[in-house]
Amino acid sequence: MKHEQAGCCRSRRALLAGTGAVGVAALAGCATYGQPTAAPPAAPPAGTAGAADPSGTSGADPSGTATPGDDGADAGPPALATLADIPVGGGAIFADAGVVVTQPTDGIIKAYSATCTHQGCTVTSVSDGTIVCACHNSVFDIADGSVRSGPAGAPLPAANVTVDGDAIRLA
Numbered sequence: 001m002k003h004e005q006a007g008c009c010r011s012r013r014a015l016l017a018g019t020g021a022v023g024v025a026a027l028a029g030c031a032t033y034g035q036p037t038a039a040p041p042a043a044p045p046a047g048t049a050g051a052a053d054p055s056g057t058s059g060a061d062p063s064g065t066a067t068p069g070d071d072g073a074d075a076g077p078p079a080l081a082t083l084a085d086i087p088v089g090g091g092a093i094f095a096d097a098g099v100v101v102t103q104p105t106d107g108i109i110k111a112y113s114a115t116c117t118h119q120g121c122t123v124t125s126v127s128d129g130t131i132v133c134a135c136h137n138s139v140f141d142i143a144d145g146s147v148r149s150g151p152a153g154a155p156l157p158a159a160n161v162t163v164d165g166d167a168i169r170l171a
Contacts, residue, residue, distance in 0.1 A: 079167035083109070086168065091126035091142055099159045100131055101168055102142035109163055112145040112156035123156075131156065 080094050081101060086109065091102030093114050100114045100123055112131070114123050121135035130148060131140040138152035145156035160171035 077169050079164075079169050080161070081168045083163070083166045083168065089129055089142075091131065093123055093126060095122050097170060099161070099170065100126060100156070101161060102126060102131070104129070104143035109161065109168060110143065110145075111159040111161040111168075112140070113159055115156075116152055117147075117154040117156060118150070118152035 080097060080099070081092060083103075086092055086101055086103040088103050088106050091100055091110075093100045095114055098114050099111050102110045102112075104110060115121075116123055116133035116135065116138055118133065118136055118138050121133050123131050123140070124134040125132045126142065129142050131142055131145075132138070133140075133152070136151050138150055139148040140146065140152070140156050141148050145158060147153065147155055162169050162171045
């Protein structure tokens with residue numbers, strides 16, 4: 001009988017050990033919930049444009065404002081949107097392209113990475129002058145990508161776009 005009792009204890013220990021292992025695996029799976037599977041887009045190199053102003057001429061100035069060309073010779077990549085698609089005071093998220101495009105004031109187009117700087121979730125909405133990441137409620141300003149409220153501690157990096165006529169394209 002003593003031998004049977006020892007077997008019982010070994011089974012109980014094995015059961016407890018197995019239950020603990022399952023718990024650890026479940027917690028490990030939860031630790032990555034809400035995080036993107038793809039790497040976020042790289043930040044643009046220093047000195048490149050992060051916004052487009054459809055009222056100017058071709059080129060970029062030191063402030064980082066890009067302006068469209070008027071020759072139309074090279075259409076470049078397909079358009080993300082048209083100017084009419086981006087509401088004044090709002091914007092649109094292009095998750096497949098990894099960017100959010102905004103129009104803080106009439107005729108000024110800005111673009112930022114759509115990847116939240118807090119934990120890498122894709123931002124979820126643009127309205128009332130803000131870009132919101134619903135994963136942890138970080139809020140960014142549409143005019144400059146700065147953090148309005150955290151937990152994000154860094155602004156959204158600028159993305160390069162151009163405006164060609166009324167077409168907004170990745171640069």
